[in-house]
Amino acid sequence: MPKNFKMADWPKPKTFRRAGQDAFFDPCRKQLVPADPEEDVRQRFVSYLVDELRVPLKMIETEFNLTWFKKGARGRVDVVVLGETDDGCFPLFLAECKASSVAIVDEHVEQALRYDDVLEVVSEVIAVTNGLDTEWYQLGDDGWVRVQQVPDYQGMLASVDLKPMGASKPPARIQPDSIVDEDVEFYRGCGILGVESPVENTDYIINLGGLIYFADTPDFSGDFGSYKHIEAGERYTRFGNAGGGSWPGHYRYFVVEDEGGDAQVVSISLMGQMSVRNDPHWGNVRGTTRLLLAVDSFDKSHISLSLNMDKYVRRVGKNIEIWHDCKLTRGNRGAAKMADVLAFVREHEPELVVGDEVVLGQLPNDRVVEWADARDFVERCIRYALVRDAFREAF
Numbered sequence: 001m002p003k004n005f006k007m008a009d010w011p012k013p014k015t016f017r018r019a020g021q022d023a024f025f026d027p028c029r030k031q032l033v034p035a036d037p038e039e040d041v042r043q044r045f046v047s048y049l050v051d052e053l054r055v056p057l058k059m060i061e062t063e064f065n066l067t068w069f070k071k072g073a074r075g076r077v078d079v080v081v082l083g084e085t086d087d088g089c090f091p092l093f094l095a096e097c098k099a100s101s102v103a104i105v106d107e108h109v110e111q112a113l114r115y116d117d118v119l120e121v122v123s124e125v126i127a128v129t130n131g132l133d134t135e136w137y138q139l140g141d142d143g144w145v146r147v148q149q150v151p152d153y154q155g156m157l158a159s160v161d162l163k164p165m166g167a168s169k170p171p172a173r174i175q176p177d178s179i180v181d182e183d184v185e186f187y188r189g190c191g192i193l194g195v196e197s198p199v200e201n202t203d204y205i206i207n208l209g210g211l212i213y214f215a216d217t218p219d220f221s222g223d224f225g226s227y228k229h230i231e232a233g234e235r236y237t238r239f240g241n242a243g244g245g246s247w248p249g250h251y252r253y254f255v256v257e258d259e260g261g262d263a264q265v266v267s268i269s270l271m272g273q274m275s276v277r278n279d280p281h282w283g284n285v286r287g288t289t290r291l292l293l294a295v296d297s298f299d300k301s302h303i304s305l306s307l308n309m310d311k312y313v314r315r316v317g318k319n320i321e322i323w324h325d326c327k328l329t330r331g332n333r334g335a336a337k338m339a340d341v342l343a344f345v346r347e348h349e350p351e352l353v354v355g356d357e358v359v360l361g362q363l364p365n366d367r368v369v370e371w372a373d374a375r376d377f378v379e380r381c382i383r384y385a386l387v388r389d390a391f392r393e394a395f
């Protein structure tokens with residue numbers, strides 16, 4: 001049987017600096033979070049789940065909002081471990097974490113049980129921990145009773161007569177000159193390709209979309225200009241923009257560190273924009289394809305750039321070149337003058353500027369594009385997203 005959780009057995013998460021305060025990178029939420037004592041326990045408990053109980057990281061949710069599971073439910077569960085069947089995911093067990101300075105008392109156990117009233121975890125197992133003491137409870141014939149040990153992830157699934165699903169295989173990448181109507185419909189159906197993107201643009205959109213969505217995680221090393229590259233990965237999340245819109249979906253994230261030691265998380269995605277006509281709120285919106293650059297700032301994460309791939313792409317020989325005119329909106333303050341934004345970028349990130357444009361880079365389009373081809377493009381996207389945010393803060 002697995003050993004019980006003691007936080008001293010697991011290393012403290014790596015500490016970053018973000019906006020003047022210490023932060024941890026949560027591998028479940030794929031974002032920087034304030035490094036408070038409770039978060040220290042939570043992150044070490046996640047490491048315990050992965051390394052000791054053999055829980056796949058993708059099946060762990062942290063700070064799980066109960067309203068995601070049941071409308072009107074209140075509260076956030078520190079840790080929820082999921083199971084998966086052909087019908088979707090389900091809560092397998094949950095844990096409530098406290099700072100190591102907080103002694104576990106009955107009200108903490110009752111708190112976890114209230115969360116279970118909503119989630120009804122399938123394994124009928126809950127945990128409460130402060131890193132020093134970890135109490136496990138299991139539902140039996142006489143109600144919830146404390147137990148000394150619990151099985152690992154496979155054992156919990158077996159106890160409810162379930163088997164873990166095998167990993168799904170991503171679709172094959174497509175040569176740009178071999179795209180057929182079925183491929184176009186697939187990428188539109190996935191929300192990657194805008195429904196009104198012209199057919200002549202589908203080759204480069206599907207090529208870049210296949211990279212972002214279906215290629216392996218890039219193994220970049222070294223620096224991104226003045227930024228040190230820390231790690232990269234995938235996340236499913238949502239970001240809002242200055243116009244009040246929301247972009248939920250699949251993102252590639254990149255953790256970088258600036259020269260002052262401040263950590264940044266920049267995410268990149270490609271999504272089709274909704275197409276509406278005469279909507280009372282949105283008015284008329286064309287269903288174009290958007291390159292999205294998003295920046296994390298604890299609870300104020302947002303889209304830094306939504307670039308129209310049907311407008312800001314030109315063909316250069318066998319490549320495509322993605323550029324931008326520095327259009328920028330600042331929420332209620334409205335649009336900034338593009339000349340002012342360009343001057344700011346020219347001062348702080350001069351390598352991005354070519355003439356009177358920002359150039360995000362070229363990508364091959366005579367073959368399937370790979371991450372090795374896109375390193376310079378990713379670097380320039382990161383630098384442009386961050387300098388745009390710097391402009392918003394300065395003006």
